[in-house]
Amino acid sequence: MNISTTYMGLELKNPLIVSSSRLTGDLKTVNQCLEAGASAIVLKSLFEEQIRMVAESKLWDGKDTDIYFWFPEAKEEVMGLAFEANLDNYLEFVKRVKSESDVPVISSINCVTDEGWPKFAAAIEEAGADALELNIAIFPFNASQDCKKIEDMHVDIVREVKKHVKIPVSVKLGYYFTNLCVLANRLVDSGADGLVLFNRYFRPDINIENLEVITDNYLSSPVESLVPMRWIALMTGNGLEADLVATTGVHDTRGVIKQILVGARAVQLCTTLYLNGIEVIRTIEQGLKRWMEDHGYESLDDFRGKSLERQTTDASFERVQYMKRDYE
Numbered sequence: 001m002n003i004s005t006t007y008m009g010l011e012l013k014n015p016l017i018v019s020s021s022r023l024t025g026d027l028k029t030v031n032q033c034l035e036a037g038a039s040a041i042v043l044k045s046l047f048e049e050q051i052r053m054v055a056e057s058k059l060w061d062g063k064d065t066d067i068y069f070w071f072p073e074a075k076e077e078v079m080g081l082a083f084e085a086n087l088d089n090y091l092e093f094v095k096r097v098k099s100e101s102d103v104p105v106i107s108s109i110n111c112v113t114d115e116g117w118p119k120f121a122a123a124i125e126e127a128g129a130d131a132l133e134l135n136i137a138i139f140p141f142n143a144s145q146d147c148k149k150i151e152d153m154h155v156d157i158v159r160e161v162k163k164h165v166k167i168p169v170s171v172k173l174g175y176y177f178t179n180l181c182v183l184a185n186r187l188v189d190s191g192a193d194g195l196v197l198f199n200r201y202f203r204p205d206i207n208i209e210n211l212e213v214i215t216d217n218y219l220s221s222p223v224e225s226l227v228p229m230r231w232i233a234l235m236t237g238n239g240l241e242a243d244l245v246a247t248t249g250v251h252d253t254r255g256v257i258k259q260i261l262v263g264a265r266a267v268q269l270c271t272t273l274y275l276n277g278i279e280v281i282r283t284i285e286q287g288l289k290r291w292m293e294d295h296g297y298e299s300l301d302d303f304r305g306k307s308l309e310r311q312t313t314d315a316s317f318e319r320v321q322y323m324k325r326d327y328e
């Protein structure tokens, strides 16, 4: 039984990648993921904004702020040093994980400045990461912001990063776009080797007793995996020339199989590790092998994209309205 796959040219022993989260920002839990059989690790994102904030707070912490008030150049200098120190910590972490891991290590970055993206990307490549995931999160909250400009920003980030690194680059996206397939093609044309669909951003909820906003709604449910599944189906069907990986709502063996059936190269797991423990990776792997055996498949390629064959006759992934026969 061969459950290996490739993703952006990386050889993966199985399709189970651990996605970026607190679990992949800590060496102990990273090692637990490796022991449980993860085929690649996406490290916790390096957030440029956070590094800048830490640099700022370090600058003022316990210091006589007047000194910096009168010497703005000194302020910049000290902030620059604190910024570099934090970046260095992250790069040390990349090196450490890489040295302890026998599977590909994918680093993830989220930046807020034009300089940040290529600078961090190059530093991460230098630190030895096998690939880079761009966690681009630009939201269409501003009513005066043109849709095309938002997409252009994504494209420019990919193009700029690709000028600075040789390792494969994927883009982890949300789905707040007008036409995702057009954007996907543009990203691939600008050099993206893979797309990770979709990031699950913070979703504020409300407690109707105290009227406060609930902020701890950070774990997904399996039904959410239907969204990436549909878009992976559509993009595969459209012949998108990039490796597609599913994230959000993939909790178990069934979830993994479904994503491969619509063309995914691999899946990323996060919530299920929090809910069921890191060892669930092994359980999912065994379940996948069992299912393949039961269905007579010897490799993932034997069934990858197989559910799209029906698509040519009933266009199920393109349907948006319910039909009477669906709910009667």
Ligand SMILES: Cc1cc2nc3c(=O)[nH]c(=O)nc-3n(C[C@H](O)[C@H](O)[C@H](O)COP(=O)(O)O)c2cc1C
Residues within 6 Å of the ligand: 019, 020, 021, 022, 044, 045, 046, 108, 135, 172, 198, 199, 200, 218, 219, 220, 221, 247, 248, 249, 250, 268, 269, 270, 271, 272
């Ligand atoms: C605690 C936590 C931290 C996360 N941190 C990051 C991050 O730093 N970068 C990122 O791209 N995604 C991050 N994510 C999103 C996950 O990588 C994943 O895409 C998302 O949770 C959906 O997958 P799931 O349904 O398997 O949880 C985080 C998720 C959680 C729950």
